Amino acid sequence: MKIRHTDDVSPVIVREPGAKNVTLRRLIDTPDGPDRFVMSMFEMEPNGATPPHYHDWEHELYVLSGSLRITQPVEGHEHPLRQGDVAFIPRGEPHGLVTGPDEHCRLLLVAPAERPPVNSFFLSDEAPQHDSAPSGAER
Ligand code: ZN
Numbered sequence: 001m002k003i004r005h006t007d008d009v010s011p012v013i014v015r016e017p018g019a020k021n022v023t024l025r026r027l028i029d030t031p032d033g034p035d036r037f038v039m040s041m042f043e044m045e046p047n048g049a050t051p052p053h054y055h056d057w058e059h060e061l062y063v064l065s066g067s068l069r070i071t072q073p074v075e076g077h078e079h080p081l082r083q084g085d086v087a088f089i090p091r092g093e094p095h096g097l098v099t100g101p102d103e104h105c106r107l108l109l110v111a112p113a114e115r116p117p118v119n120s121f122f123l124s125d126e127a128p129q130h131d132s133a134p135s136g137a138e139r
Helices: none
Strands: 020-028 037-055 059-072 077-082 086-089 095-098 105-112 118-120
Touching: 037 059
Parallel strands: none
Antiparallel strands: 020 037, 037 095, 037 105, 037 118, 059 077, 059 086, 059 095, 059 105
């Protein structure tokens, strides 16, 4: 068994491209030995954001304090969340988190211990760049 206090876990700055004013504390992480689930606490300051993204694993989220909005970039929807709200984000569903100028929050996030890579969600319809050779008159 492992027991620790949140205050004893150092926050790290979330440095994904597009992330703003967000830190996380890995409360229970893979070095602790979980088979299935890890638990993190995210803290968002005013005007904070995680970039819209999706991944092949789900989130379960619990708002400990404050308020924020969870976004659905495909639909263009934003849902306000406040202390005590929970959200389930299924695998593959694009999402992001934002706080307004007067908002801050702390939330608990549970995720699988083994996580495939996170994919950025692009709001543009333009085709992504590929590394493959350009189509041309090569023979
Ligand atoms: Zn996510």
